[in-house]
Amino acid sequence: MPQRNADDISRASPPVKVLRLLGRPALRALNAMGSVTLFMLDGLRHIFTTRRILGRTVRQIYVIGYQSLFVILLIGLFCGMVLGLQGYYTLVRFGSVGMLGSAVSLTMIRELGPVLTAIMLTGRAGSSMTAEIGVMRITDQIDALDVMDINSVAYLVSPRIVAALLSFPMLTAIFDVTGIFGGYLTGVCMLDINEGAYLYRIVSSVTMTDVAGGFLKALVFGLLVTTVCCHQGYKAHLRRDSVGPEAVGSATTSAVVISCVLILAADYVLTSILL
Amino acid sequence: MQAWDISFSKLKAGYGSHVVLTDVTAALPAGAVSVILGGSGCGKSTLLRQIIGLSKPLSGEVRVAGRDICTLPPAEFRRVRRRMGVLFQDGALLGALTLAQNVALPLTEHLNLPAEAVRAEAVRILGMVGLSDFADFYPNELSGGMRKRAGLARAIIAQPRILLCDEPTSGLDPITAARMDDLLLSMHRRFPEMTIVSVSHDLASLNRIADYVLVLRDGACVFAGTQDALRASDDPYLVRFLNRDGAGDDAAAGECAAPAVQASLDRWFAS
Numbered sequence: 001m002p003q004r005n006a007d008d009i010s011r012a013s014p015p016v017k018v019l020r021l022l023g024r025p026a027l028r029a030l031n032a033m034g035s036v037t038l039f040m041l042d043g044l045r046h047i048f049t050t051r052r053i054l055g056r057t058v059r060q061i062y063v064i065g066y067q068s069l070f071v072i073l074l075i076g077l078f079c080g081m082v083l084g085l086q087g088y089y090t091l092v093r094f095g096s097v098g099m100l101g102s103a104v105s106l107t108m109i110r111e112l113g114p115v116l117t118a119i120m121l122t123g124r125a126g127s128s129m130t131a132e133i134g135v136m137r138i139t140d141q142i143d144a145l146d147v148m149d150i151n152s153v154a155y156l157v158s159p160r161i162v163a164a165l166l167s168f169p170m171l172t173a174i175f176d177v178t179g180i181f182g183g184y185l186t187g188v189c190m191l192d193i194n195e196g197a198y199l200y201r202i203v204s205s206v207t208m209t210d211v212a213g214g215f216l217k218a219l220v221f222g223l224l225v226t227t228v229c230c231h232q233g234y235k236a237h238l239r240r241d242s243v244g245p246e247a248v249g250s251a252t253t254s255a256v257v258i259s260c261v262l263i264l265a266a267d268y269v270l271t272s273i274l275l
Numbered sequence: 276m277q278a279w280d281i282s283f284s285k286l287k288a289g290y291g292s293h294v295v296l297t298d299v300t301a302a303l304p305a306g307a308v309s310v311i312l313g314g315s316g317c318g319k320s321t322l323l324r325q326i327i328g329l330s331k332p333l334s335g336e337v338r339v340a341g342r343d344i345c346t347l348p349p350a351e352f353r354r355v356r357r358r359m360g361v362l363f364q365d366g367a368l369l370g371a372l373t374l375a376q377n378v379a380l381p382l383t384e385h386l387n388l389p390a391e392a393v394r395a396e397a398v399r400i401l402g403m404v405g406l407s408d409f410a411d412f413y414p415n416e417l418s419g420g421m422r423k424r425a426g427l428a429r430a431i432i433a434q435p436r437i438l439l440c441d442e443p444t445s446g447l448d449p450i451t452a453a454r455m456d457d458l459l460l461s462m463h464r465r466f467p468e469m470t471i472v473s474v475s476h477d478l479a480s481l482n483r484i485a486d487y488v489l490v491l492r493d494g495a496c497v498f499a500g501t502q503d504a505l506r507a508s509d510d511p512y513l514v515r516f517l518n519r520d521g522a523g524d525d526a527a528a529g530e531c532a533a534p535a536v537q538a539s540l541d542r543w544f545a546s
């Protein structure tokens with residue numbers, strides 16, 4: 001069968017060849033998207049049908065949320081400090097350093113908070129989800145769950161989705177607040193902007209819509225990252241490029257790459273809807 | 276309660292385009308201890324996966340208690356599979372749970388029992404496989420043989436009607452292996468209606484436990500019958516298998532390394 005396909009291609013006319021070359025990856029991508037979507041729906045559905053999801057969710061919140069807290073604080077702080085610095089030297093040219101509070105807080109809340117938090121969590125928590133589930137796959141643990149009549153998606157994926165839906169917005173909020181504090185450190189403490197002006201600008205320019213938009217992004221990113229990372233691990237045994245432990249490794253790499261691309265693509269779509 | 280039998284007819288199975296089993300037609304009798312024999316990589320684990328319904332056959336059918344498990348509606352299929360206990364080749368214990376939690380998993384997930392009762396039952400079953408002292412250990416803190424025994428404990432806690440064991444004795448020392456066999460036999464005596472299927476290439480284990488033997492070779496079933504029939508068979512492959520005869524195949528070890536390789540190796544050893 002593969003032999004015949006190869007012959008067909010070499011005999012086909014050039015336009016057909018090009019169509020084939022484009023068509024095959026396109027179909028494959030479509031297939032993969034369908035598979036991820038079904039996987040996500042399955043994971044979401046089982047949130048409501050699984051018994052004892054609470055304990056496993058709490059454990060995952062600990063892993064995704066609590067264990068990432070320190071990194072998020074650190075990155076949020078530096079990010080805000082850099083924003084403060086860059087913002088100051090840009091605004092000073094227009095004589096409007098008083099706007100620094102608005103600049104830092106809006107950038108943080110609308111864009112950097114949700115996106116950087118999601119990317120950090122992909123690297124910290126998403127990759128370990130893929131690795132853990134991938135190892136369970138190649139060592140028959142997922143098959144063992146199925147044999148015990150325990151739905152493996154409900155057992156492994158649903159708690160992680162719930163935990164991500166709770167942790168991503170919370171960590172985003174923490175990231176935003178530390179970022180704004182970082183901006184305060186550079187702006188007020190180092191560059192001598194008036195403290196009242198900095199804080200007043202935040203209060204007057206940030207609206208509830210900005211905050212809600214940021215949370216919406218965090219929720220969507222949480223769902224995307226968890227789905228992609230769990231899916232890559234869950235299907236690690238079906239990879240064509242590698243088998244065994246190597247497949248878990250390459251699944252982890254693809255999970256991180258796909259998640260990051262999806263975060264930025266979804267960010268663009270959401271921003272254009274929200275603005 | 277009636278025991279369940281397992282039968283295959285014209286079963287063809289594999290992974291993607293890689294066909295492992297070409298044509299298996301055989302039956303494993305109900306309420307007996309059957310052993311599936313065969314060389315490494317001949318598809319024994321693949322056959323077990325077919326019985327459990329973990330992968331679908333390419334063609335042919337697998338019947339459990341007379342019903343084709345591939346065509347059963349999902350709810351019915353789960354009801355059948357719920358009564359199967361499986362010991363995977365490497366134990367397949369969940370790494371994140373202790374032994375007691377692993378063994379108790381079918382109970383905690385499906386029944387509404389108080390936690391102490393579930394734990395007591397798990398420890399009792401662990402005691403049956405000689406691991407009651409290790410209830411709070413994690414799988415990666417145990418040896419391979421202990422993991423296998425724990426896997427068996429998990430397979431039997433939900434009182435299966437069909438117990439499938441993938442190489443329960445391989446990689447175990449002779450005494451532990453014999454204990455594993457005794458465990459299967461005592462399970463068989465206690466639950467005469469339980470159908471036990473064990474995959475093995477361990478001849479000592481075969482002698483001890485098998486009521487019925489199925490031999491796989493080149494993707495097909497080349498023998499199915501009792502132990503006595505197996506010994507009486509004059510099929511050259513079976514005779515070699517039973518006598519552990521590699522047919523004087525000394526070509527592999529007899530060849531010398533290529534001169535260039537040998538010279539380089541010698542230089543390396545001397546350096």
Ligand SMILES: Nc1ncnc2c1ncn2[C@@H]1O[C@H](COP(=O)(O)OP(=O)(O)OP(=O)(O)O)[C@@H](O)[C@H]1O
Nearest residue numbers: 290293295313314315316317318319320321322364
């Ligand atoms: N997940 C898989 N994907 C592709 N091929 C596989 C997979 N698992 C096993 N195989 C192939 O199927 C064949 C049979 O494998 P199987 O595990 O059934 O052998 P086995 O008889 O259990 O061997 P062993 O005694 O070593 O456990 C092997 O050739 C192997 O390469």
Ligand SMILES: [Mg+2]
Nearest residue numbers: 319320364441
């Ligand atoms: Mg095997």
